[in-house]
Amino acid sequence: MSESQSVTFVRAMLRKGSSVLGASPADEAPDPDSVPDWRYREDSADTLLMRAIRYSALGPIFYRVAAFPKVYIGFLVSNGSAGIVPVLSVTILGVLLNVLAVWWVVRGRGIRAKTSGRLMYADLAVGVVLTTIVATAAPAGIQPFAVDVAWTWMVGTVALWTLSFGLPAALALVIAAVPFRVFLTWIGGLPIDHPLAVSRSVGCMVALVVAMVTTAGILILLGVGTRFALGIGMRRGQRAERLRTQRVMHDSVLQTLEAMGLEAPDDDSAAAERLAEMRATARAQAAELRRELTGPDAPSARGLTADLAEVATEMARDGLRTQLVAAETEQDYRLSHARRTAIRDAVREALRNTVKHAGTNQVVLRVEESEGGIAVIARDQGTGFSMLDRPPGFGISQSIMARLAEVGGRGTIDSHPGRGTRVTLWVPH
DSSP states (O other): OOHHHHHHHHHHHHHHOTHHHHHSOTTSOOOTTTSOOSOOOGGGSOHHHHHHHHHHTHHHHHHHHHHHHHHHHHHHHHHTTTTHHHHHHHHHHHHHHHHHHHHHHHHSOOOOHHHHHHHHHHHHHHHHHHHHHHHHHSOTTTHHHHHHHHHHHHHHHHHHHHHHHOHHHHHHHHHHHHHHHHHHHHHTTOOTTOHHHHHHHHHHHHHHHHHHHHHHHHHHHHHHHHHHHHHHHHHHHHHHHHHHHHHHIIIIIIHHHHHHHSOOTTTTTTHHHHHHHHHHHHHHHHHHHHHHHHOSOOOOSSOHHHHHHHHHHHHHTTTOEEEEEOOOOTGGGGSOHHHHHHHHHHHHHHHHHIIIIISOSEEEEEEEEETTEEEEEEEEOSOOOOTTTSOOOHIIIIIIIIHHHTTTOEEEEEEOTTSOEEEEEEEEO
16 A cells, blocks of 8 residues: 555544445555445455454453443542442443443454444443433532543543544544533532532543544554555465466476376377377366366365375376375364365375376375374385485475465475485374
């Protein structure tokens, strides 16, 4: 995101609230006039962004949970047991309601269009009711201190409105709080110009302003931080997609073309048979490439051993005789689809390397449990090679090593000239 886009995005966040985060694409600056309020449908935008918006409400809610007991203790120290019943009741009720709100935000499935706005107004109504009750029930001499306790709810409300609706709505709420605070003083039986009432009222208004400004800063950090994270995620996703495409081309098209280019002793005497084999290989490869382009394989109920047997049969078309040493066990079926697919494709790449470089048409493929996972060892008695003289190419580094690393596995290659090659592939359960 460019500097101008960042400024536009921040302005939109402050004007509209956190809805801008989920309502605009990650790679574009939002148009402030086209972005709706926080009254969104969660199924119409990115689910992860919707969760970020929902969890941002935990800040003001946690503030209330911690601030209510703190302010109540300060009231108790200053005023003793005078007016303790209404103040303690409001403190307990405020803490319980906000604990329930924390549970709902964490466990809830999101907020829909009409619900979010209603909740914000309901939250405001609860704060008005609590402060009014305390202002009416507390003795006149300590009434301003008692209102301070209930005012904790209003501070959280301003923070929530800043997050939900943006700075203009929160500022309007702060302005409306001035006559409301005067009204609370009046119904408590104190003159509006009473020194204690004025000082405590000013303190309450300052608390609202601080909450609004602080939450605006948090809103900016939330938005900009999330956008940067999205940008990093998009770049990594694009890189992963490029690698996936390269693997598909390397493991399918390139390997098939190279296999077709290999000479066979009976090319001249059995040209018709060789042509039929090449056509069959091309059709099979086209079907495999089509499956890769349409997306990952659907999970199947069969185990890893069955997958490896299919790979061995596939490699037999290229003349490689594979001795598969394995027994299907319950552990075999515990592998996730992603890990089973990764180790299957890594084995295919290892066997294709055997066909191209090992100078032998035989390989032993053994499956065993090892270190809390499944290991597949491919062993041939071919020409081997020096690990120092031949650095790993794309097939080893990406189609084998990187593919296994993506699912928490690993691969090792042990080879020496004249002593064959041993490839060990491992993935955890």
